Amino acid sequence: MTTPPVEDARLRRRAEAGEVRAMSRLGYRLHQRWSTRPEALAWWERAAWAGDIYAMQQLAAHSAPEDTHRWQALLDVTRRGPRTHQVPPEVRNLAAGAALGAHRATFGDHPPTPNHRPPLLAALRARLRGQPIRTPPTWVFALGLIQQDDATGGLIVFPWRHTRLTRHITRDPRTTATTYTYRLTRDDGTHLTLTGTSTTGPEVWVLGEQIARAITSLQLPHAASALHTGHRLTFGPLAIDLHGIHHGPHTLPWRDLTALTIHNGQLHLAPTTTRTPTSAIPDLDILLTLATALHEATHLTSSANK
Numbered sequence: 001m002t003t004p005p006v007e008d009a010r011l012r013r014r015a016e017a018g019e020v021r022a023m024s025r026l027g028y029r030l031h032q033r034w035s036t037r038p039e040a041l042a043w044w045e046r047a048a049w050a051g052d053i054y055a056m057q058q059l060a061a062h063s064a065p066e067d068t069h070r071w072q073a074l075l076d077v078t079r080r081g082p083r084t085h086q087v088p089p090e091v092r093n094l095a096a097g098a099a100l101g102a103h104r105a106t107f108g109d110h111p112p113t114p115n116h117r118p119p120l121l122a123a124l125r126a127r128l129r130g131q132p133i134r135t136p137p138t139w140v141f142a143l144g145l146i147q148q149d150d151a152t153g154g155l156i157v158f159p160w161r162h163t164r165l166t167r168h169i170t171r172d173p174r175t176t177a178t179t180y181t182y183r184l185t186r187d188d189g190t191h192l193t194l195t196g197t198s199t200t201g202p203e204v205w206v207l208g209e210q211i212a213r214a215i216t217s218l219q220l221p222h223a224a225s226a227l228h229t230g231h232r233l234t235f236g237p238l239a240i241d242l243h244g245i246h247h248g249p250h251t252l253p254w255r256d257l258t259a260l261t262i263h264n265g266q267l268h269l270a271p272t273t274t275r276t277p278t279s280a281i282p283d284l285d286i287l288l289t290l291a292t293a294l295h296e297a298t299h300l301t302s303s304a305n306k
Helices: 004-016 020-031 034-049 053-062 068-080 089-097 119-129 203-228 284-305
Strands: 103-107 138-141 144-148 155-159 163-171 178-186 191-197 233-235 238-240 244-247 250-253 259-263 266-270 275-277
Touching: 004 020, 020 034, 020 053, 034 053, 034 068, 053 068, 068 203, 089 138, 089 144, 089 155, 103 203, 138 203, 155 178, 163 203, 178 203, 191 203, 203 233, 203 284, 233 284, 238 284, 259 284
Parallel strands: none
Antiparallel strands: 103 138, 138 144, 144 155, 163 178, 178 191, 233 238, 238 244, 244 250, 259 266, 266 275
């Protein structure tokens, strides 16, 4: 008879290999023990972003109270489906011309009427009244997004390969309400800002994180290749290359970096006192992935040479 530890080991191997159902089941197994509940949530999170409904439900039920709205919003968006039938012909044609690939999801309301209020004023009034913040019609495709401009009614295209993303997430300590702001900037300087709160626009978090994951997935291999051929990559006030991480005139070699952590919206490079607001760092996920890999590789090399 197969013992539970052996079953868990097999399940973990399948989950680590990318099997979504195994990730979800491993999360369930780990959640049965207090000591491994944090790891359970991590596996459920991976499964949830891969589309697993059960994992989303468990995260909505077992996450910290201030975070449950995020996973409920992801669950609602997933259950609603992509609404591909609602994509207007002009959006389909524009997406085809820009080579954005298959349609993935639709966010936001129906196109605005000519007499709608200015978007910023309307958003402010909605927030003050606790009403949902209106999101302009937004169509997400495999390789980019198209949004309808509230002011002009025109369509704006943001291909992932030519777009950088910054995110700014703040939590009110008095009410635990969370504000989400995502700013997309194209290579030509055109920008788009998405804003919502945990109470008046939680779907903005789903949209913003989907964009972040899509940009990272597409751009990370190219960034890694450029890095390993000797290029320096810039992320706002920071830059990295094979030698270390740079902040202005200062360089911290990878061998001297002891930790790369985020706390209270600040990226801390230990052992220095350098702290950089994460909201100022474009494509933070790419930076963290590459910096972590270079840091670990340097320390492994140093250990092998001792």
